[in-house]
Structures are given as structure tokens and as C-alpha cells.
Amino acid sequence: MSDDTVLELLAKQEEELRFESVSIDDIVAIGEKIVSAIKAKGAFAYVLMRVNGLEVFAQAMKGTSGNNRKWAERKANTAELNQKSSMRVALENRKKGRGLAEIGLSASEYALEGGAFPILLQSGLGIGSIAVSGMPSEEDHQTICTVLSEVLGKDVPSIVEDII
Numbered sequence: 001m002s003d004d005t006v007l008e009l010l011a012k013q014e015e016e017l018r019f020e021s022v023s024i025d026d027i028v029a030i031g032e033k034i035v036s037a038i039k040a041k042g043a044f045a046y047v048l049m050r051v052n053g054l055e056v057f058a059q060a061m062k063g064t065s066g067n068n069r070k071w072a073e074r075k076a077n078t079a080e081l082n083q084k085s086s087m088r089v090a091l092e093n094r095k096k097g098r099g100l101a102e103i104g105l106s107a108s109e110y111a112l113e114g115g116a117f118p119i120l121l122q123s124g125l126g127i128g129s130i131a132v133s134g135m136p137s138e139e140d141h142q143t144i145c146t147v148l149s150e151v152l153g154k155d156v157p158s159i160v161e162d163i164i
Contacts, residue, residue: 003091009157010088016156017148018120022127024056026151027119031057033147034132045134045143048072050080051119051127064134071133075116075140077109083126087114087141087159115140117148 019026031049038045044063049056060069078086090112093103100107114137119128130148132140142160149156 003095006159007088007091007095009159010085010091013145013156013159014084014088014118014120016154017117017145017152018122018124019152020122022119022121024051027051027056027128030130030147030151031059033151034130034143035059035061037143037147038132038135041135041139041143043135043139045132045140046072048076048129048131048133049119050076050129053128056128061134068133071111071113072115072131074107074109074111075113075133076129076131078105078111079116079118079129079131080126081105081110083118083120083124085114085118085141086111086116086131087137090114090137113137115144117141117144 027049031047034047044061046064046068047059075086078089082089093112100110115133116129116131118126120126130144132143138160142158
């Protein structure tokens, strides 16, 4: 599948997976669902959810390390800065032959990898991010989208099924 097709799917996910409203309790419940979905796969990851710059949910699953937390934070920073999934930002820049240095971002604070998704309201306002780090980046990304699809009652395409 071409990068253009994947980029279209990612944009569709971002457009569809938006909240009319969301509370801190909702965010925590989503975090718990993400952790359950990862466990159901027999995998492990670090899950980080932030709203308005505040860490609202964080869980290190057995098998993760401080490195997973750092990756989650860097991916979350990328999603929040761009109000797009970190995977979409990564693919858009890869397509243009640009790395972090070429777009003026520090590798110690940002990552061009999949695994973070912006928390967007219907209006398009970004209020935070959901980040997962521990599985392949496509799976990190898709796990978030699958749970959000269930929570929001949306049927959006899976990039993992289409990539693998």
C-alpha cells in the first residue's frame, strides 16, 4: 500500500475519532480499555494520556522500561504540536525526505514514529494526546484507534490490517 493511501486512512481516522465532549473520567476509562486491549494481544506497552499538558493517565505494563515512557512522551509531543497522529506526521515528513532536524525539532523531545493520537473535539480543537509505546509503531497507533472507534461508536479503517 502506498504512503498516500495510508496518509488518507490516517486523515480519515483523525477526522472521525473526535469527541463531542470528554471528561477526565472518560480519559481514564479509555486508558484502561487500551491497557486491556494490549493485554488481550499478549503484548505490553507504556500508555500515556495527557489533557491540557497534564498527565491524566499513565501505566507501565509488565515488560516495559523507562525507554518506553520516553518514546511515549516524544510521540505525544509530536501529536500535540501538530494536532495529528504522530504516524501521519512521520509519513508526511518521510515522503518529503525530512527528519526532525529539517523541521526544527529536537530528537530528545519529539519522535517521527507512530503511536500517539491527538485528543480532538468535534470543532477540531486539540486538547491532548494518547500515546502507546511498546509494540511496533503501527500497532501502537492502531490500538489507540481501535479503542477510540469502540468508545465513539465509529467504524474507521485499520491501518494495520491494510499494512500487514
